[in-house]
Amino acid sequence: MDATYIDYAETGSFSPTVVNYLKNDESLKPFYGFRPDLDGFRQLLQHKKNTCKRSILIEVLNAQYKKLPVKEVSDLTRTYLDLLNRENTFTVTTGHQLNIFTGPLYFIFKIVTAINLAKDLKIEFPDKNFVPVYWMASEDHDFVEINHTQIGGKKIAWNEEVSGATGRVLTKGIREALNQYKGILGIVEHADELSEFVETAYAKFEKLADATRYLVNALFARFGLIIIDADDPRLKKEFAPIIESDIINQNSFKNISETNEKLEKAGVHIQVNPREINFFYLLKEVRERLVFEEHRYKVLNTAISFSEEELKTEIADFPERFSPNVVMRPLYQEVILPNIAYIGGGAEVVYWMELKSNFDFYKVDFPILILRNSGLIVSKRSAEKAANMGLTLTDFFQTTNILKNDWIQVNSQNQLQLSGFQQELNAVFSRLKLHNIKIDPTLGPSTEAIQKRLEHAVFNLEKKLLKAEKRNYQVRLNQIDQIKAELFPGGNLQERNENFGLFYVKLGSKLIDGLIANFKPLDFKFTILTE
Incomplete structure (x- = not known):
């Protein structure tokens, strides 16, 4: 490449x-x-x-x-x-x-x-x-954040009700999504190789x-x-001293909250906000927040709770039950x-x-x-189409409308910008205003108002000319749409939407x-x- x-x-x-x-x-x-x-x-x-x-x-x-x-x-x-x-x-x-x-x-x-x-x-x-x-x-x-992917413009989803840590989720329910994914890969070139990878991964291993x-x-x-x-x-045992200290003393909440205030003053958009307790309680199919209420450490949506001493014992004996959150x-x-x-x-x-x-x-x-x-992965066909239209691949980071308008302005054989005519009209109105003021000074504002209306009419006419010329070049402009859809599926960067599968195939x-x-x-x- x-x-x-x-x-x-x-x-x-x-x-x-x-x-x-x-x-x-x-x-x-x-x-x-x-x-x-x-x-x-x-x-x-x-x-x-x-x-x-x-x-x-x-x-x-x-x-x-x-x-x-x-x-x-x-x-x-x-x-x-x-x-x-x-x-x-x-x-x-x-x-x-x-x-x-x-x-x-x-x-x-x-x-x-x-x-x-x-x-x-x-x-x-x-x-x-x-x-x-x-x-x-x-x-x-x-x-729900991980149970789907987009490939070839199609969404493949693993629809199943699950709970707890995703790493422990059983893969037995993924068969329908797996078959759909393999179906999109097809049977050409390297499809068999990737199909074997995903089939082995999700059919031979029990947990995600x-x-x-x-x-x-x-x-x-x-x-x-x-x-x-x-x-x-x-x-987790290596992390246990920090788990205990942070849950009981809420250190991360204090430290990160203070930092976030400083970041906001620096104009930074905050990505995550800390909680008073930044750990979950983790069991086989449970990952629920820990909260401190009524002098006890409670696991939300369960009957589980601890005194401070009980919490310390639980952390010491079962550190794996305490799962850190994003912060x-x-x-x-x-x-x-x-x-x-x-x-x-x-x-x-x-x-x-x-x-x-x-x-x-x-x-x-x-x-x-x-x-x-x-990065952006561009097919040879799309790269050639862009080059034949006199466009670079970096041009496609502009909005589609700006890209098309600029291309029309460069490639049209007709004059689409009426600024030259507008300048001539402005010169006419300058003379007309002087003429009218000599007759009646109050006619100056009226002349300017007519000039403004005419400027607006010329602006609208320019848009109509551009729209009409776009129809004349519709086939070429459709190619811009096709390339744009490949590089920015769903209007986002390719890397944020499209799966690697078809590129690997x-x-x-x-x-x-x-x-x-x-x-x-x-x-x-x-x-x-x-x-």
Whole structure:
């Protein structure tokens, strides 16, 4: 694939806060640690505290990888698992929910960014090791956010009533959605390969977390990607002291609320708001909020409650029953991993900025925040159509109406802008006004009013001329609609809507290779990839 790079600001699709972060805006500096560049990593590595229990981390990861067939675990993955035992090995982490069939394209883009950043850091710091990690958001309970995907403009949904952590959801009810997805993939080119991946993932593995691990590993094992499910009692035990302190003292609520006030004053749109207690209580099919009411810690929508002493005992004996919410999950991640970078989308980068003071409070290193690579995959046919019309692919980031109007203005053989005629009319009315004022000074305003009405009439006539010329070029303008629909399905960036499936059917593993070859994590450019 050929790559073209443009600034994120040029896309019009990213928040001012993210753009300002990349520009090193002074007002945002209090809300993160080191800059997202090689010098920032150099500084962080000099200050990094190795506090995670590597032996426990390796124990958990090895147990989880035993759930995969031995032949599916690559040699590079095994090498990275061994390297995690060493104090000079660090992780580069991205995380996401367990979207079925991987969800939108940016799921894939996140992981590629992590893989590439780990490679780039190894080149810059050869005496250290860097391992790419995908953190499965297996404790998330919002099933309706992950139970569907868009592929080829069609929505595939897994319609089932479930509760509790999504990683524990049984896959037995996904068969209808699985068949629909495979049906859209078809039987050509690399469809069989991807069909086998998803069939094995969702039909051979009982739980959604295990199915997701298989599918992601099938796509990325050759790059050594480590996949972690943090829904594990051994890992939660490492986090237990913070769980207890935060629930009882409500530290995160105080710290993050104060930070959010400062961010709002800096003009930042707040992404998440903390609660007084930022943990859920987690059982087999239950993930409900903990609240403090009437001097007891209660689990909403259940009869479960604890005194303070009972709560401390419960955390000590069953730490796995306490699940961090969106503002505490990042802290949990950084406690159990030797992590130096978190890769997320624009909204994630902003909400991590809300958390810096809480990391400082608990004396946990804050990772460098990396905006994931974003991209657009353009078919050869659409690229050729755009070129034949004299359009660049970056032109398509404009609205359809502006794009069409500009194209008509450039390509029409007729004069569609009446500004020249308007100037002549204005000159006539200037003379007419002088003439009328000599006769009766009160006629000046009347003449100006007539002039304004005529200006408005000329403006409307110009719009009619443009509309008429559009009809003359309707076939060409329809091509703009077709290209726009491919690049911005549903009016959004392709990566936020479309699944990777049909691209994989066409390109196979070369799709991933193309992303690996062209995504540059620390350049912070939007990537347009053309077949």
